[in-house]
Amino acid sequence: MSLDTFPSDWSTALVLVAHPDDPEYGMSAGIARWTSEGKRVVYGLATSGEVGIEGMPAEVAGPAREAEQIASAAVVGVTEVEFWGFPDSQVRNSPELRAKITEVIERVSPDIVLCTYGGAEFAPGFPNQSDHIEFAAALLDAYDEMTSPPSQLYWNGPGGTHAVDVDGFVEAAVESLACHSKYLEVLDPTTPVIEQARNQVATFTKPIDGFDAAHATSFTLMRPKS
Template sequence: MTLQPFPADWHTALVLVPHPDDPEYGIGAAVAKWTSEGRRVHYALASRGEAGIEGLAPHVAGPLREREQIRSAGIVGVDDVTFWDFPDSRIRDTPALRARIVDTLDAVAPDVVVTIFSGPEWAPGQPNQRDHIEFATAVTAAYDSLVEPPRWLFENGPGGTHGEVVDGFVDVAVESLAAHERYLSVLDPTTPVYAQARRQVEEATAGRPEFGGRPAVEFILTRTRSTS
C-alpha cells in the first residue's frame, strides 16, 4: 500500500501503549521529530512492565522499567509519562481499562491518538502479544464511545496507511530505545544494547519509495473524525 504523509495540522498527540518500551520499538523517531517542531506529546502506559524482565521480581522490575521509560521518553522530548498499574502480561479489554482511556482522552484532549498494533501477527510467523491486541481493542472502543473524539486514531504497525518521514531523527530514536538498558540486556544478553536498539529502530524506519527512499515511521489510520 502507498503511504500518505502523516497529518501535519495538529498540536497535541497522546500515545497509549500497554508497556514500557512500546513507543521506542516503533514510533520514537516520529515522536522526536514532532517534539522538535514544538508539538506536545503525552505518553500513557497501562502497566509498569513489572513482568518483563526475566529473573527480576515484579516489585523490582516495575520501578526499574518505569525509570527506564521516563529516561527514554525524555530523550525524544516527552516529559509527561503516566503509568496506570494494570497488570503486565494480563492486560485485558475491560470496562475499567476503557474508562481509564476515556478519562485520559478527556484530560489531554489530543488531536492525534497513537496506539499499539491490534492485528494477530506482525508478520507471518510473528504473533502479536495478547496484551497488545486487548489494549488496542480497548483504545478503539473508548474512542468510539466519545461524542466528540480526537481528530485521528492511528495504530503503529504493518500495512500502514500513513508515514512520517524521520530522516535526522533515527539516531535519537536509537538512543531512546537503548535507554531501556536493563530490559534489553536481559532480553538478548549476547547482543550489545546499542546494537539491538539500532537494529530495531532501523527496521521500524525503513526507507519508503513514496518519500524518495527516506526513512519513515508507518502508521495505520483506524478512525478519523470529520471537521466539516
C-alpha cells in the first residue's frame, strides 16, 4: 500500500497532545523539517506530565517537565508552547477539555491540526495510554462540533495514510527527545538518555513501505474523511 506525500500547502500547524514528550515520539523530525521551511508550528499540551516521573512529587515534576518540553520544542524550531493544566493521568473527553481545544484552535487559526495516536493499541499486545485515547477522542469531537474547523486533522501512529520525508532531520529529533532527560533517566536508568532517544527516534523514522524516502514519518488523515 502506497502512502500519499504529506501536503505542503499550509503555513501554520497546531500540535495538540496530552503530555510533555508526546510530540517527540513520532512527530518531531517532521516538525523540524517544516520549521526549517519557514512554517509556523504551535504546541498545546493538556497536562504538564506532573505524575509521569516515578519518585518525584507532582509539584516538582510538573515544572521540570514543562521546562524540558520548552527546550525540546526549541530544538525543532517551535517557540510557542502552552500548557493547559488538566490533571495528568486523568484526561477525559469532557466538555471542559473540548471547550479548551476549540478555544485554542480558534485562537491559533491553524491550517492543519496534528495529534498523537488515539487508537486502543499501537500493535497487538502494546496498548495505548488512556490519556492519549481520551485526548484524541476529545479533539475529534471538538473538531466535528466546529462550524469552520481547520481543513485537515491528522494523528501520528500506525496505519498511516500520508508520510513526510525526514531525511536530514533525524538528529534534530534525537536531540529534541533527549531534552526530556529527567523523564528518560527514570524511565530507563540503565540506558544513557541519548541512546534511549536515538533508539526511539529510529523506530519512528525508518523507511516506510510504499513511500520513497530513506527516513520517513507517517500520519493518518482523520478529518475530513474522504
